[in-house]
Amino acid sequence: MPQPPAQRASVLFPMPLPEPFDYAVPEGVRVAPGDHVLAPLGKRTAPGVVWAVGDDDGSRALKTLEGVRGGPRLEKPVRDFIDWTARYLVEPPGVILRTVLRSPAALKPSPVETVYAPTGAAIARLTPARRAVLDAAEDGPASAAELARRAGVSSSVVKGLAEAGALSAREIEIDPPFDPPDPYGEGLELTAQQEQAAVILRRLVAAGGFQAALLDGVTGSGKTEVYFEAVAELLRREADAQVLVLLPEIALTQAVTKRFEDRFGAAPALWHSGLPDKERRRAWREVASGRARIVAGARSSIFLPLPKLRMVVVDEEHDPTYKQDENLTYNARDLAVARGKLAGAAVILASATPSMETLVNAEAGRYVQVRLPDRVKGAVLPEIELLDLREYPAEKGEWLSQPLIDAAAETLERGEQVLFYLNRRGFAPLVLCRSCGEKMKSPEADRWLVEHRYTGRLVCHVTGFSMPKPKHCPHCGAEDSLIGVGPGVERVAEEAARKFPDARVEVFSSDTAASGEAVRALVERMEKGEIDILVGTQIAAKGHNFPRLTLVGVVDADLGLAGGDLRAGERTYQTLVQAAGRAGRADRPGRAILQTHKPEHEALQALKNGDRDAFLEAERMMREVLKLPPYGRLAAMILSAPDAALVDSAAKAIAAAAPVAEGVQVFGPAEPPLGVVRGRWRRRFLVQAERNVDVSAYMRAWTARIKPPSAVRVSVDIEPYSFL
Numbered sequence: 001m002p003q004p005p006a007q008r009a010s011v012l013f014p015m016p017l018p019e020p021f022d023y024a025v026p027e028g029v030r031v032a033p034g035d036h037v038l039a040p041l042g043k044r045t046a047p048g049v050v051w052a053v054g055d056d057d058g059s060r061a062l063k064t065l066e067g068v069r070g071g072p073r074l075e076k077p078v079r080d081f082i083d084w085t086a087r088y089l090v091e092p093p094g095v096i097l098r099t100v101l102r103s104p105a106a107l108k109p110s111p112v113e114t115v116y117a118p119t120g121a122a123i124a125r126l127t128p129a130r131r132a133v134l135d136a137a138e139d140g141p142a143s144a145a146e147l148a149r150r151a152g153v154s155s156s157v158v159k160g161l162a163e164a165g166a167l168s169a170r171e172i173e174i175d176p177p178f179d180p181p182d183p184y185g186e187g188l189e190l191t192a193q194q195e196q197a198a199v200i201l202r203r204l205v206a207a208g209g210f211q212a213a214l215l216d217g218v219t220g221s222g223k224t225e226v227y228f229e230a231v232a233e234l235l236r237r238e239a240d241a242q243v244l245v246l247l248p249e250i251a252l253t254q255a256v257t258k259r260f261e262d263r264f265g266a267a268p269a270l271w272h273s274g275l276p277d278k279e280r281r282r283a284w285r286e287v288a289s290g291r292a293r294i295v296a297g298a299r300s301s302i303f304l305p306l307p308k309l310r311m312v313v314v315d316e317e318h319d320p321t322y323k324q325d326e327n328l329t330y331n332a333r334d335l336a337v338a339r340g341k342l343a344g345a346a347v348i349l350a351s352a353t354p355s356m357e358t359l360v361n362a363e364a365g366r367y368v369q370v371r372l373p374d375r376v377k378g379a380v381l382p383e384i385e386l387l388d389l390r391e392y393p394a395e396k397g398e399w400l401s402q403p404l405i406d407a408a409a410e411t412l413e414r415g416e417q418v419l420f421y422l423n424r425r426g427f428a429p430l431v432l433c434r435s436c437g438e439k440m441k442s443p444e445a446d447r448w449l450v451e452h453r454y455t456g457r458l459v460c461h462v463t464g465f466s467m468p469k470p471k472h473c474p475h476c477g478a479e480d481s482l483i484g485v486g487p488g489v490e491r492v493a494e495e496a497a498r499k500f501p502d503a504r505v506e507v508f509s510s511d512t513a514a515s516g517e518a519v520r521a522l523v524e525r526m527e528k529g530e531i532d533i534l535v536g537t538q539i540a541a542k543g544h545n546f547p548r549l550t551l552v553g554v555v556d557a558d559l560g561l562a563g564g565d566l567r568a569g570e571r572t573y574q575t576l577v578q579a580a581g582r583a584g585r586a587d588r589p590g591r592a593i594l595q596t597h598k599p600e601h602e603a604l605q606a607l608k609n610g611d612r613d614a615f616l617e618a619e620r621m622m623r624e625v626l627k628l629p630p631y632g633r634l635a636a637m638i639l640s641a642p643d644a645a646l647v648d649s650a651a652k653a654i655a656a657a658a659p660v661a662e663g664v665q666v667f668g669p670a671e672p673p674l675g676v677v678r679g680r681w682r683r684r685f686l687v688q689a690e691r692n693v694d695v696s697a698y699m700r701a702w703t704a705r706i707k708p709p710s711a712v713r714v715s716v717d718i719e720p721y722s723f724l
């Protein structure tokens with residue numbers, strides 16, 4: 001038989017290198033794109049992935065691959081997604097590959113352990129120790145150590161029983177596969193409106209291939225139940241299809257996991273950045289091998305290598321947590337749509353307050369529109385009232401105004417629950433010295449330190465820096481002179497406890513509910529009615545269903561409006577709809593009271609009148625006139641350097657290198673609000689382009705022209721959300 005010609009392989013390494021490198025494939029070895037290999041790189045051997053193969057004509061002297069590693073091949077749609085994302089985000093493809101290969105240990109098969117189970121065979125001498133082990137083994141197969149622990153004996157007794165034939169040994173995988181979902185599991189009986197929506201989504205699934213849909217339904221309209229129908233339809237049609245469900249908060253995964261279990265008889269594979277190594281390894285391997293069918297996770301799960309991806313759901317698609325602002329900057333919602341296109345998958349974007357970007361896409365006919373205008377089971381949306389703080393100011397040093405306190409008292413009297421919503425962690429957002437006026441600043445960033453009273457620390461919410469609250473003012477030395485100014489959730493909780501001494505008050509923020517477990521416990525206490533007043537940040541405002549919660553008091557409805565970034569109005573509106581939407585979800589009518597100094601603001605007026613369209617119209621006009629997204633495109637370039645002179649000279653050179661292009665304007669360099677972070681001086685450019693301009697291509701062209709000194713870091717942010 002003729003030998004096939006020798007192969008040449010381009011290998012992409014999970015590192016910030018500009019492109020894949022070519023290698024000769026050793027004789028007798030065949031590789032295919034997506035295979036995991038080891039290759040010499042400089043003086044060492046590095047793991048990489050074959051990106052392309054060709055015939056080796058021997059015309060170039062190439063280094064030779066050192067080996068092929070096992071593990072699930074990265075399929076073409078996944079590789080295409082990596083290439084596309086790299087170009088879109090203006091990053092080397094190896095950086096995206098590194099993000100995809102988040103669990104190196106997962107390339108190896110699961111480690112195994114030996115477990116023992118009773119055989120039923122009778123044995124001659126049954127000592128009490130042996131008896132105890134056999135009893136313990138009745139509870140299910142387990143390792144020798146585990147059986148010995150259950151029986152309270154030494155593990156040699158287990159081994160003895162195995163030798164005597166009373167226990168049989170077998171090897172099992174330590175990382176077990178996830179149970180497959182049952183697409184025939186029974187769901188809730190859909191309302192007529194839900195059924196209509198489900199019909200459209202089922203049809204979309206049946207058509208196959210890429211199509212995006214916007215599932216636009218008010219809070220409590222039962223959107224989850226509707227997209228479950230689409231998931232079930234897909235799994236009935238294609239048993240090995242994979243579904244990815246993106247969720248905005250890890251806090252929500254707990255609740256959603258439970259709903260998946262109820263519906264599909266199996267929990268989804270979970271993925272988020274806080275997973276312990278072992279679970280990360282298990283989830284990655286099962287997902288990459290195609291065995292895990294339903295994956296639910298935070299924004300980073302958009303990078304999981306699902307080989308058979310057929311559907312992506314982005315729940316609360318408008319949520320700003322889908323945008324990662326640090327390190328690799330990306331918007332998981334936008335990547336989800338791109339990924340759906342490349343994989344031929346359906347994409348369902350669900351929200352009660354869709355982003356302007358998504359609405360415009362839907363209206364232009366690029367996305368199918370599915371609407372759920374009413375809550376299920378006759379539940380009505382809460383009545384929204386604006387409480388003018390100019391007319392009813394709170395007492396000095398307090399934050400709850402009298403009409404809100406009265407409403408809370410009535411609610412508690414009826415045995416119902418209250419949520420005070422304030423999107424500010426900690427006790428006070430600013431700490432100053434009563435004696436000299438000095439404000440406590442973070443030593444690492446241009447930011448005020450936030451007082452956290454539960455921990456007694458001052459914390460920087462930008463860098464995470466924290467220190468114990470000093471006894472003496474570091475500036476003038478006065479004793480006990482540092483006071484917290486302004487409200488955070490902890491301070492509002494103190495006030496609530498003072499006003500309602502008999503009420504059980506708890507704080508719900510990422511500080512008090514730091515782990516999934518803590519969130520679950522808190523949500524459970526709330527559901528069981530063990531909490532009367534919950535004081536929470538945005539983590540409390542999303543997705544939870546608390547049947548006895550009938551009053552939401554928004555402590556500062558103006559908070560989000562001050563920021564001045566382009567999405568401030570939209571975000572305030574979305575957040576307040578979500579927060580207000582917590583009230584009265586079941587059969588009890590709810591009320592939402594928004595404390596404000598600007599009741600005339602259009603976002604607040606729209607909320608009060610339940611007139612989303614009016615708000616969107618005003619917002620849309622503003623964006624259209626100013627050519628802001630989605631009517632124009634934005635990109636940012638951020639530089640940082642260890643000293644101000646260096647960053648300024650680099651910025652000057654970079655500004656001079658900006659390509660001239662039609663429909664593109666470059667603003668900057670400007671000193672951003674966060675001028676210094678962790679000892680690095682920062683400067684920003686903002687690029688504003690017409691909608692038809694490929695802003696990524698522009699940024700690639702620009703970055704290709706610059707060569708800043710190595711101490712200067714340059715990063716690109718496509719469609720930035722943060723302007724700090």
Ligand code: ADP
Pocket residue numbers: 188189190191194217218219220221222223224225376377543545
């Ligand atoms: P959304 O995501 O639109 O806010 P959910 O899907 O969370 O709404 O549903 C809100 C509540 O209504 C949940 O408690 C859910 O179990 C319940 N629900 C949804 N659909 C139905 C239905 N058809 N029958 C009964 N209860 C439903």
